[in-house]
Amino acid sequence: MADVVTVPDAQSLSRTRLQRHQWLHNLGRAARTGRGAFGLSLMSFVVLVAVIGPLVAPYSSTDFVTLPFSQPSHANLLGGDLLGRDVLSRVLEGGWELLLMALCATAFGVIVGGIAGISAAYLRGHADGIIMRSVDVILAFPQLVFALLLVSIVGPKVWLIVLAVGVSHAPQVARVLRAATLDISERDFVKAIELEGVSPARVMAREILPNLVTPLMVETGLRLTYSIVIMAGLNYLGFGIPPPAPGWGLMIYENQIGLASNLWGVVAPSVLIALLTIGTNTFTDAIARVSLGIERREELTLLSPDLGLVNR
């Protein structure tokens, strides 16, 4: 029998490279859609403000440089806050900590929830019961209340807030990934590996996890959005980084009494939080759409052998 030699053409080779890093591939495709580009630019703007902000802030965020609630002027572009500190400098310096905490909490929640969800679905039986019932218990607490509860017991420590928000994310992530894993673990390629006697942990990490890239990405984006909102909310309630350090949530709380004299002390941090959450949410939506094929382009019909012309 003659050897079947099919030389991969340029198009399929470039696909091979992309597939090796499917999450990059998804990000790239999402960024090229209108929705994704919009979300990504909002996100990048806010992240840029938070990251570069501390370097370019005109004043120290804790110095009293003007009158309380003074109107914007040339010296203080966004006016002064309740103690006469520069609002612009506080806005520029108050973002990075919020972002970092939100990112850490998200990462923690996705990792813990992911491990719980995948194990529950793959191991089934008792493991499934125990994991999912614990998940139900955590799920019974509203997220913010759960975080507040922990913080009021132990005290407002940064690590604790990150942990609390992360733990409150885990159940949601666990549920989504459990559902996705249930489908994948029934496929024949998983059975084929099991037939070799490979350990369950290895099957989950090496065979199942790579097939969960899409739900993981979408879930991470979604949890990031929530983390930002909860972090800002906790900050608003006075938990988180203690004053006088600047924080967007804290700023909204501090300056709301002076809304009539200088509204920028409230509006500037609110707008940034809003842009960030809208940005992450829109971009996540774009990722979900491209990976589910809703934003499918014409060319894809040609590229994928499973679409289009195969009668199956």
Add this chain to the structure above:
Amino acid sequence: MTGEQLTAPAPTLASPTGPVRLSVRDLRICLSGDLRADVVDEVSFDVAAGEVLGLVGESGSGKTTVALALLGHARRGLSILSGSIQLDGLDLLGLSPQEMRAVRGLKVAYVPQDPASALNPALRINTQLEEGLRAHPGAVNDIQGRMEEVLEEVRLSAGHGHLRRYPHQLSGGQQQRVTLAMAFACRPSLIVLDEPTTGLDVTTQRHVLDTVRNLCSAYGVAAVYVSHDLAVVGGLASTVAIMYAGRVVEIGETESVFGHPVHPYTRGLLAAIPSPERSELLRGIEGQPPRPGRRPKGCFFAPRCEMRQVGCAEPPPLISLASRQVRCWRASEVVSWGAAASEPIPTRDTTGATIVETSDLKVSYGRTEVLHDVSLKVPADCCVAVVGESGSGKTTLARTIAGLHTNFTGSLTFHGEPLAAGMRRRPKESLRRIQYIFQNPYTSLNPRKTIGQIISQPLEHFFDYSRSEREARIAAVLRDASLSDDFIPRYPDQLSGGERQRVAIARALVVEPELLVCDEVTSALDVSVQAAIVELLRRLQSERHLAMIFITHNLALVRSIAQTVVVLADGTVVETGSVDEVLEHPQDPYTVRLMADVPKLSVVTASAGGPQ
């Protein structure tokens, strides 16, 4: 896309049965969007009243696209660019969407491939039948009467009882009869059947086919029957059109096309069909059909054709020859050639030491026993085929031996040692020595891993080879499976079904097993690919002296691969013996019936005269 259109004038085939009802001319369907690649091009055919046209082709040939175009429908991403479809003088492609909707069901009816998903599980049969009749007021006066009548016509006995039932209360064959009844309800002029018997057992399939044939000739309905199964089409259609890469490559009376195929693709397809009557080597067609947008300039089949020559770089016209039309430059030479000679399979000694043995094996799902006292012996260097209809328990048997199913009693031994129930309790060594190949190559390979990683994984798990040794072994096993090294960095979704199954075979063989369990490994594949895979397995099994259990529902395949056959019916072994013995002189009535119901091409071709 070819520039100059070299289409021959409209087909001038004599219509044997009656006036032409359906006439398709130069149908061209493209991918919508900028590319405008042809999916279907230059398709023309006529169907007379009472006649069945078989539209035959492999996956991706465009046969379903043509069938749907007959209903004025193009799947998402496709658009019907030009051509005409005339039904009783009415141009279907010129109709507005509203007018087309009025025609569907009334004049053109459709029978889908999978009745289980085509019927609404929440509605009773009578509701669903009534819907179609009520959608065309005036088509039938007495709706109730017509419903009972049409159920009678499709031979669903006890009309009343069936009308009140839900789809899940009917068997697969009965469900397909209901969809037939829905299609015939308004007495259409044209009926389009899209592989309606693919999911059915041979016996049910034969009954459904008989019904279709009788109804079409009795009511003068023109029928277009889409199928990849040449034997089924051979027994049903009076005319066949063989499609390849969106074009009709050969069209003519069934007897002459199948009896004396001219186009190299038709010849290849026919040589790939397994015969239940002879033990012969199956020959597949190497390569795969070109996808739209990637089709060659000249003859589309040329890259896979064994007979290609320089002239094949030009697109061949459809020429009339020996009572058919064929699209091949070398047709006039080929027409005088006889059928390709078939090679018999070398006989094998089947008296080796027993590798796997089951005795009084009882296997259950929950409390339901699905296998009763199954005893089976697989000698070394021998292939045992396990044959049965769906639900006979053949896959359960394979899974139990492989360790995927644990709930059994009775004895299961490997080299005389008892095998533990379930893979988790088996030693690593016995897991290596028994390898399992799954039915569906589309789910058995991890889509996120390269072919190299997929084959390397068991090698790393079972052996301690150096990296270079591993790579050498992977390359060698891929060569054995007739794949090149180019596949190593590729992902499964860049492969065709046949290539995927070869990868699955390579993955099983790379650890050098002693027993290969193949579970319906070709049922998801086209006939030309099936032939290549079966021949590959047969060759590898004899070269590597493997013991093999080959599970299949296709009795005809057994001859081309196995030495011993076990016939399963409802979880019980009804007949065991050497393949030749059992297939030539079946003893059990079940085997006799199974053999009789297998669609055979020889019945069609035997009656064909020589080429004119």
